[in-house]
Amino acid sequence: xxxxxxxxxxxxxxxxxxxxxxxxxxxxxxxxxxxxxxxxxxxxxxxxxxxxxxxxxxxxxxxxxxxxxxxxxxxxxxxxxxxxxxxxxxxxxxxxxxxxxxxxxxxxxxxxxxxxxxxxxxxxxxxxxxxxxxxxxxxxxxxxxxxxxxxxxxxxxxxxxxxxxxxxxxxxxxxxxxxxxxxxxxxxxxxxxxxxxxxxxxxxxxxxxxxxxxxxxxxxxxxxxxxxxxxxxxxxxxxxxxxxxxxxxxxxxxxxxxxxxxxxxxxxxxxxxxxxxxxxxxxxxxxxxxxxxxxxxxxxxxxxxxxxxxxxxxxxxxxxxxxxxxxxxxxxxxxxxxxxxxxxxxxxxxxxxxxxxxxxxxxxxxxxxxxxxxxxxxxxxxxxxxxxxxxxxxxxxxxxxxxxxxxxxxxxxxxxxxxxxxxxxxxxxxxxxxxxxxxxxxxxxxxxxxxxxxxxxxxxxxxxxxxxxxxxxxxxxxxxxxxxxxxxxxxxxxxxxxxxxxxxxxxxxxxxxxxxxxxxxxxxxxxxxxxxxxxxxxxxxxxx
Amino acid sequence: xxxxxxxxxxxxxxxxxxxxxxxxxxxxxxxxxxxxxxxxxxxxxxxxxxxxxxxxxxxxxxxxxxxxxxxxxxxxxxxxxxxxxxxxxxxxxxxxxxxxxxxxxxxxxxxxxxxxxxxxxxxxxxxxxxxxxxxxxxxxxxxxxxxxxxxxxxxxxxxxxxxxxxxxxxxxxxxxxxxxxxxxxxxxxxxxxxxxxxxxxxxxxxxxxxxxxxxxxxxxxxxxxxxxxxxxxxxxxxxxxxxxxxxxxxxxxxxxxxxxxxxxxxxxxxxxxxxxxxxxxxxxxxxxxxxxxxxxxxxxxxxxxxxxxxxxxxxxxxxxxxxxxxxxxxxxxxxxxxxxxxxxxxxxxxxxxxxxxxxxxxxxxxxxxxxxxxxxxxxxxxxxxxxxxxxxxxxxxxxxxxxxxxxxxxxxxxxxxxxxxxxxxxxxxxxxxxxxxxxxxxxxxxxxxxxxxx
Numbered sequence: 001x002x003x004x005x006x007x008x009x010x011x012x013x014x015x016x017x018x019x020x021x022x023x024x025x026x027x028x029x030x031x032x033x034x035x036x037x038x039x040x041x042x043x044x045x046x047x048x049x050x051x052x053x054x055x056x057x058x059x060x061x062x063x064x065x066x067x068x069x070x071x072x073x074x075x076x077x078x079x080x081x082x083x084x085x086x087x088x089x090x091x092x093x094x095x096x097x098x099x100x101x102x103x104x105x106x107x108x109x110x111x112x113x114x115x116x117x118x119x120x121x122x123x124x125x126x127x128x129x130x131x132x133x134x135x136x137x138x139x140x141x142x143x144x145x146x147x148x149x150x151x152x153x154x155x156x157x158x159x160x161x162x163x164x165x166x167x168x169x170x171x172x173x174x175x176x177x178x179x180x181x182x183x184x185x186x187x188x189x190x191x192x193x194x195x196x197x198x199x200x201x202x203x204x205x206x207x208x209x210x211x212x213x214x215x216x217x218x219x220x221x222x223x224x225x226x227x228x229x230x231x232x233x234x235x236x237x238x239x240x241x242x243x244x245x246x247x248x249x250x251x252x253x254x255x256x257x258x259x260x261x262x263x264x265x266x267x268x269x270x271x272x273x274x275x276x277x278x279x280x281x282x283x284x285x286x287x288x289x290x291x292x293x294x295x296x297x298x299x300x301x302x303x304x305x306x307x308x309x310x311x312x313x314x315x316x317x318x319x320x321x322x323x324x325x326x327x328x329x330x331x332x333x334x335x336x337x338x339x340x341x342x343x344x345x346x347x348x349x350x351x352x353x354x355x356x357x358x359x360x361x362x363x364x365x366x367x368x369x370x371x372x373x374x375x376x377x378x379x380x381x382x383x384x385x386x387x388x389x390x391x392x393x394x395x396x397x398x399x400x401x402x403x404x405x406x407x408x409x410x411x412x413x414x415x416x417x418x419x420x421x422x423x424x425x426x427x428x429x430x431x432x433x434x435x436x437x438x439x440x441x442x443x444x445x446x447x448x449x450x451x452x453x454x455x456x457x458x459x460x461x462x463x464x465x466x467x468x469x470x471x472x473x474x475x476x477x478x479x480x481x482x483x484x485x486x487x488x489x490x491x492x493x494x495x496x497x498x499x500x501x502x503x504x505x506x507x508x509x510x511x512x513x514x515x516x517x518x519x520x521x522x523x524x525x526x527x528x529x530x531x532x533x534x535x536x537x538x539x540x541x542x543x544x
Numbered sequence: 545x546x547x548x549x550x551x552x553x554x555x556x557x558x559x560x561x562x563x564x565x566x567x568x569x570x571x572x573x574x575x576x577x578x579x580x581x582x583x584x585x586x587x588x589x590x591x592x593x594x595x596x597x598x599x600x601x602x603x604x605x606x607x608x609x610x611x612x613x614x615x616x617x618x619x620x621x622x623x624x625x626x627x628x629x630x631x632x633x634x635x636x637x638x639x640x641x642x643x644x645x646x647x648x649x650x651x652x653x654x655x656x657x658x659x660x661x662x663x664x665x666x667x668x669x670x671x672x673x674x675x676x677x678x679x680x681x682x683x684x685x686x687x688x689x690x691x692x693x694x695x696x697x698x699x700x701x702x703x704x705x706x707x708x709x710x711x712x713x714x715x716x717x718x719x720x721x722x723x724x725x726x727x728x729x730x731x732x733x734x735x736x737x738x739x740x741x742x743x744x745x746x747x748x749x750x751x752x753x754x755x756x757x758x759x760x761x762x763x764x765x766x767x768x769x770x771x772x773x774x775x776x777x778x779x780x781x782x783x784x785x786x787x788x789x790x791x792x793x794x795x796x797x798x799x800x801x802x803x804x805x806x807x808x809x810x811x812x813x814x815x816x817x818x819x820x821x822x823x824x825x826x827x828x829x830x831x832x833x834x835x836x837x838x839x840x841x842x843x844x845x846x847x848x849x850x851x852x853x854x855x856x857x858x859x860x861x862x863x864x865x866x867x868x869x870x871x872x873x874x875x876x877x878x879x880x881x882x883x884x885x886x887x888x889x890x891x892x893x894x895x896x897x898x899x900x901x902x903x904x905x906x907x908x909x910x911x912x913x914x915x916x917x918x919x920x921x922x923x924x925x926x927x928x929x930x931x932x933x934x935x936x937x938x939x940x941x942x943x944x945x946x947x948x949x950x951x952x953x954x955x956x957x958x959x960x961x962x963x964x965x966x967x968x969x970x971x972x973x974x975x976x977x978x979x980x981x982x983x984x985x986x987x988x989x990x991x992x993x994x995x996x997x998x
Contacts, residue, residue: 040885044962045898050881065884207951210960225902227961234960
């Protein structure tokens with residue numbers, strides 16, 4: 001045990017968008033903060049360097065190899081070396097994420113959706129899943145705060161209402177739509193009853209927060225080379241500038257409680273040399289990503305809490321959800337689309353995000369991806385035996401005509417979809433790896449079937465050929481539900497303020513608290529919930 | 545801002561000595577008392593012509609051409625409310641509120657008092673202004689333009705009821721009356737007379753350059769007493785970090801290879817492809833002032849600058865924008881990502897590739913739409929003085945002209961995007977000058993550290 005005195009008003013585990021934005025808010029309100037991050041601190045240029053060296057450019061985990069003391073999944077393969085999935089849909093739960101200062105938003109597509117009001121009331125409106133222990137209106141001000149913090153661009157609600165009521169306009173104008181998106185919009189407008197909307201994006205459409213305008217490099221995943229897209233690293237910088245302490249390579253392995261098992265008294269972390277350190281505080285926030293948060297609560301099991309900390313409900317690690325979806329690539333028989341202007345995801349068919357049918361099948365949204373298709377086109381042209389000038393022409397044709405569609409389909413919280421600790425595999429520090437059992441809920445299966453039907457219709461409308469369906473289901477890296485929110489301590493882990501039912505000074509800021517998963521990408525909701533946690537903590541600490 | 549305070553210190557000491565020698569004891573003005581006395585004694589300002597639209601329009605144009613905005617407005621602050629900090633070795637000079645608010649601004653100034661401040665550097669309470677305020681240049685303004693400027697400030701500037709913090713320099717610079725001695729020794733512009741709008745082109749250009757835009761404040765080097773060296777007019781001056789280059793008509797040391805149209809385009813937009821782009825103080829000059837001048841005035845100003853006598857440069861012996869070509873280096877890619885926690889300093893080529901190439905192109909040619917400039921045929925990279933290249937890498941570019949916002953984030957220790965070390969920036973600067981400029985000058989990490997402190 002080290003003799004250093006590590007203590008702060010609030011101790012946060014995890015430095016991603018949730019942990020760093022809470023740290024920034026608190027420290028600016030005069031509250032002392034220590035943030036413990038399992039992974040290392042790395043700057044953008046080293047990620048860009050790795051990306052440039054990468055042979056397989058679409059491998060968005062590739063430029064971020066993990067360190068032995070804080071492993072993360074190396075890829076979405078099954079099996080992989082860290083996240084072990086099992087069950088009928090094991091491959092559909094191969095989530096990837098990053099353990100390092102700034103967190104997983106180092107690589108994301110920047111999609112910054114608000115959830116719909118109905119997403120918070122799935123049970124009372126449609127008799128499915130659960131209700132959250134908060135309403136859309138409770139979160140609305142924090143959604144806006146998160147949009148300002150991250151720098152979100154989006155459409156004028158008077159022109160394009162995305163279904164989530166707003167009190168303020170988006171901080172930045174929506175991205176100008178690309179040529180490919182214009183063609184796609186035209187088709188949808190003219191030949192279907194659906195619509196294509198601008199996807200709200202945490203991405204600059206003008207210089208914002210001392211970061212430049214997006215230039216369409218189109219490698220948002222794995223790494224924006226110019227900082228036009230939000231990364232958690234900005235909130236880390238902001239929090240540090242205001243006086244927060246971030247400790248990298250600090251792998252928390254134990255949550256210590258008082259005699260009565262009511263209050264958390266400290267967290268303990270290991271450094272890469274296995275030296276143990278104790279950090280005390282008044283409040284504790286676990287903001288360590290859905291999978292690592294549940295893992296930490298479980299590894300903290302002891303005599304007082306034999307099934308894990310904050311786990312009197314036995315729900316920690318259960319109810320694992322994602323936006324498991326469907327993906328298809330095909331060659332349009334219509335005129336050239338020339339996808340690839342970027343950024344990656346800007347256009348969405350949003351007609352299937354809500355409807356009465358949600359009483360029997362899950363909602364979804366459809367992305368028309370604006371990524372560069374030269375890689376795929378080249379593979380296809382070579383496979384078909386083209387050579388010489390014809391090969392070049394074929395690549396050109398295919399790259400201009402390839403369309404990629406994928407969906408985010410809504411899961412439901414099912415206690416059997418569960419994260420547990422692996423009994424034999426451990427990381428370099430001796431901490432068990434996570435296991436996840438996953439079976440896609442029937443509700444989601446029906447949703448995916450509907451999506452496939454819609455995709456086939458779109459392929460027909462575009463006179464498409466050479467369909468390539470991603471086998472099975474497509475993980476979206478939006479894991480959620482592992483410390484589920486609810487009003488009843490018997491069947492949920494946290495309350496509507498993300499405070500654990502069992503320990504009044506322990507909060508969780510992560511998608512792990514989601515009661516249902518809706519359809520929009522999860523990050524903006526994670527950020528909004530985190531800012532709401534910061535608001536609660538400010539009130540309690542400054543008025544104590 | 546001109547870095548005149550480097551020598552200001554020695555001058556002030558000399559000034560005190562001079563003051564003593566001449567039996568004129570240097571007094572620290574009791575400014576508070578002086579202020580309140582002035583407030584009591586000053587008669588309400590005579591109402592200048594509030595409805596004289598021609599006069600007010602003239603005043604607005606003069607305020608733009610004299611670029612009052614650049615120093616008297618903070619970033620995101622209210623126009624002319626002051627508060628901009630100008631760092632000096634003896635503390636910050638903080639620009640004042642020059643809105644017509646009677647308590648916090650200059651609302652109680654009479655036309656005469658306003659004139660005394662602008663053209664002679666004397667406040668209404670009698671205290672001397674620091675020559676950061678370019679009154680030696682404004683001394684060249686015509687009576688008519690002064691009158692118009694006063695009318696415009698009084699009637700068209702929104703009063704702001706805030707007082708920026710007082711400038712508090714350390715001794716001896718805090719003795720404002722020491723300026724009296726300096727004023728005796730510094731060369732002021734000779735006042736112009738008549739209607740400046742009727743001047744012939746050359747005279748108008750000279751008037752714009754000297755009395756209003758005060759180009760020489762930055763571009764003319766200063767002598768040991770901090771006066772502008774008249775024999776090195778526009779020959780290049782050192783600022784705080786930035787270097788205001790030689791803009792005489794020398795084809796080797798200045799901008800003799802620029803056409804009048806090039807110069808007009810530069811002053812209007814802040815950029816000329818294949819020549820230069822404005823950042824730092826010059827970026828502000830373009831944003832706030834020259835981009836808003838009429839084409840006639842821009843041509844007059846450019847034509848005047850073009851005929852300024854050529855002065856060779858001590859350092860640059862070939863036109864700064866004449867160097868370099870697209871880079872064509874072999875691929876350095878290994879297909880092997882580094883371990884994530886290996887943060888050893890990378891090679892200069894890698895630093896360039898990972899921090900610059902995304903926008904400026906791997907060959908350094910910039911973008912085809914010219915939104916991002918090429919690194920070759922670029923005065924900043926071509927100059928043998930690395931100053932502006934180091935400064936732009938540290939602090940970036942943030943220049944708004946009309947709807948166009950030229951923005952490059954900096955790489956200093958406040959950057960949100962990437963924070964490069966002194967050694968990394970030194971390595972990068974040497975690489976850029978070698979590949980795209982007039983050759984490396986072996987900038988060291990220590991040198992970068994000095995610029996970082998500016």
